[in-house]
Amino acid sequence: MGKHSDTLRQMGRTATRGREEILRILEENPLPLSPRDIRERFPEPKPDSATVYRNLALLSSLGLVRSVALHERCRRYETTNGGTHRHRVVCRACGKIESFSAMLCDLSGIEADIRRRFGFKVTDHSLEFFGDCPDCRRKGGGK
């Protein structure tokens, strides 16, 4: 009967253990997780991974979670947490990910331009940064 069950029921969906756990796990994690990561963090008994995928697809279509693309082999997911919007910095060398909230990203000008030029109504965007983290820069001899 947690807040997640309520949210799900209000959206006309069945509240199940799997869905609640996914939302809880993603909320507790500052970094986006892969389906595999999510399953690993489930308390026993762990659900089948097909279930994790199906639930991620559902939660995603409800707008409760979203996928984050970090140019890896697999997708990662994070909660939308009511619209708070985050970005990442990924280290090219070691893969470390930092996450920060996007107070600064004002892309409304670009979005308006896209509307004008292509007729696309932009509803969301994805912005990730890649570079070298302090540790790798020190070791790697980079400046």
Added chain:
Amino acid sequence: MGKHSDTLRQMGRTATRGREEILRILEENPLPLSPRDIRERFPEPKPDSATVYRNLALLSSLGLVRSVALHERCRRYETTNGGTHRHRVVCRACGKIESFSAMLCDLSGIEADIRRRFGFKVTDHSLEFFGDCPDCRRKGGGK
């Protein structure tokens, strides 16, 4: 002996048909292509897909191509074309992709902030927009 062979040799790598074709194919295409798309566009005889993957990895490590993450099941690639930097708009409904060059994206402020807060030296970023294209908006009844 094309310009691509030269580029590759100057970087100390063997110039092979596979690599030259990939660069040519990507240059001719305004939209980022998946490894499969790339292979399909090869003139006969088509290379094995393992070769395509290996070459994309190599070209990518040389900075001649880069991967673009559009939240799909597979990666896509584009040429870096000497630093020109592009962004996309992807339609949530039909998957149509528009590409535009990034005259407007000034993220240097954010990048400086990242440097200050996390110590990451940002070398690149990835910015994609998602929304509804004109056709889908018309059909879908959205406004």
Added chain:
DNA sequence: CGACCTCTTGCAAATAATTTGCGTTTGCAA
């Protein structure tokens, strides 16, 4: 509370993307 119907799940198998081992071929420098 129990019947009942629907939506979910587990399981197994099918797809699909990507990677790897290995013997053969090719690019290219001497």
Added chain:
DNA sequence: TTGCAAACGCAAATTATTTGCAAGAGGTCG
């Protein structure tokens, strides 16, 4: 041209993701 390291093709192994189906859980109504 010759020789060798770097690429390639091919086949098989991994890994990610999806799907079909029968059994099980969630929610509603009497």
